[in-house]
Amino acid sequence: MNMNLHETSELITVLGPTASGKTRLAVAIAEIVCGEIISADSRQVFRGMDIGSGKDLHEYKDIRYHLIDVLGAGEEFSVFEFKRRFNAAFEDITLRNMMPILCGGSGMYLDSVLRGYRLIEVPRDEALRSELAEKSGEELVSLLSTLKPGQHNSTDLLDRERTIRAIEIARGEISSSQLPDPVVKLSSTVIGIHLERDVLRQRITGRLKSRLDSGMIEEVEHLNSIGVGWDRLNYYGLEYRYVGEYLRGELNKNDMFQKLNAAIHNFAKRQMNWYRRMERDGILINWIDGDNELLEQAIKIIHK
Numbered sequence: 001m002n003m004n005l006h007e008t009s010e011l012i013t014v015l016g017p018t019a020s021g022k023t024r025l026a027v028a029i030a031e032i033v034c035g036e037i038i039s040a041d042s043r044q045v046f047r048g049m050d051i052g053s054g055k056d057l058h059e060y061k062d063i064r065y066h067l068i069d070v071l072g073a074g075e076e077f078s079v080f081e082f083k084r085r086f087n088a089a090f091e092d093i094t095l096r097n098m099m100p101i102l103c104g105g106s107g108m109y110l111d112s113v114l115r116g117y118r119l120i121e122v123p124r125d126e127a128l129r130s131e132l133a134e135k136s137g138e139e140l141v142s143l144l145s146t147l148k149p150g151q152h153n154s155t156d157l158l159d160r161e162r163t164i165r166a167i168e169i170a171r172g173e174i175s176s177s178q179l180p181d182p183v184v185k186l187s188s189t190v191i192g193i194h195l196e197r198d199v200l201r202q203r204i205t206g207r208l209k210s211r212l213d214s215g216m217i218e219e220v221e222h223l224n225s226i227g228v229g230w231d232r233l234n235y236y237g238l239e240y241r242y243v244g245e246y247l248r249g250e251l252n253k254n255d256m257f258q259k260l261n262a263a264i265h266n267f268a269k270r271q272m273n274w275y276r277r278m279e280r281d282g283i284l285i286n287w288i289d290g291d292n293e294l295l296e297q298a299i300k301i302i303h304k
Contacts, residue, residue, distance in 0.1 A: 010186045011090070012302070013102040015040075015110055015275060016193030017268040019203040020290050023059045025193065026103035028295040033099045033302070036064040038089050040082070040104025040113070043236055048073040048223060051216040052239035054207075066093075074228040082109050083117065090186075102188070107274030114188055114283050122169050132164050143167055161235055190283060191298050192275060195290035204264050212257070217243055238263045 012035065014026040026037050037060065039045075043053035047069045050057075055068060066089040071077060086102075086109075093100045102113060111117070132140060140163045147170035195203070220243040223233060230248065233240040238260060246256035279285055288297035 010094070011100050011102055011113075011188040013110065013114065013188045013190040014193070014298075015103075015105060015190065015285070016290065017195070017200060017271045018054070018105055018264060019200065019207050019268070020193040020195055021294060022103050022105065022193060023056060025191070025294045025298060026101050027060055027063050029298055029302070030063045030099075030101050032295075032299065033101075034097075035099040035101045036066065036093045037101045037103050038086055038093075039065060039067045040086075040102055040106050040109040041068075042077060042082075042106045042109065044068045045071050045077050045082075046073045046075065046236070047071065048226075049219070049236065049240075051211050051214055051219045052236075052243070054211070073223050073226075074232055079108050079112050079117070080122075083112050086113055105271050107271060107278070111274075111278055111281075111283075113186065114190065114278070115281060116186070122171075125168050125171070128168060128171065129164060132167065137163070140164065140167065144170065147171065161231065189302055190285045191301055192285040192287045193290040193294065194287045199291055200268060201265055204268060205261055208257070208261055208264065211239075217246070220244060221247055238267060 012029060012033070014022050014029065016022050023037075029035060030037055041053065043049055044055050045067055046053070049055075057068070067082070067085055070085070090100050102110065104110060132143075135143070137160055140160065144163055144167050147167060216239060220233065220240055223240075224230065224244070224247070230244050233244045242251065242256050242260040242263065245251045246253060251259065275285060286301045288294060288301070
């Protein structure tokens, strides 16, 4: 069954917390609507960061995907760069009369598309960075809170480099303003996967065990061995941060697992909080039950 949706929706978006089954659903939808998938994941853009970022490329089968494995490990990727690459992929897909399907859990990336952020690139400010280098972590967080009272991206507060970059951006008066741009704001059918907390916790824990058994520790070790520093790996998120601490002897394996598992659970909560904020900002998310047949529920929404 093929469905032509271009007259009613320019984009289908599939979102949900980590381990909710977003990729499988997006692929199943793509098979029905002649679609291609644009990843909205802040880490899957990097080559060599496969297990820790949860690429699961086998799930895509024959469906074409975009914004995965487009940068080398160790490089930087921002919401500005994501939006630029998303626009190019979206244009490419629609010109071939295929349906773009945005899939991911990175709230700011999703929000930048669905609410049409107008973004201006801010270059590194070496003078500012020299000034900030003398400040403590608490002073940096305090400064960022002053510049951005509504700061909602808590990951910027957990890593010194990210906090400095967030201050740099705030001083440049760019993406935090999130000004709507009618030229790039798209009409999208948004499908959100909801799971009861206990079910999601079980999935997260089971997936973490599987990834550790599949070589996630060796992946982080390899990335460091080819020149990706520990500070940069910390920047890439929870799995790389805690496995790095284990490899440096700062945590034993059991403590690493327990701390990482708890951190991923908390991350899933923050993702859901972000999606609720998107709803308050006017994004209609059609929630489906993640513990039942996802595709059947999604197709009913798309038909409407």
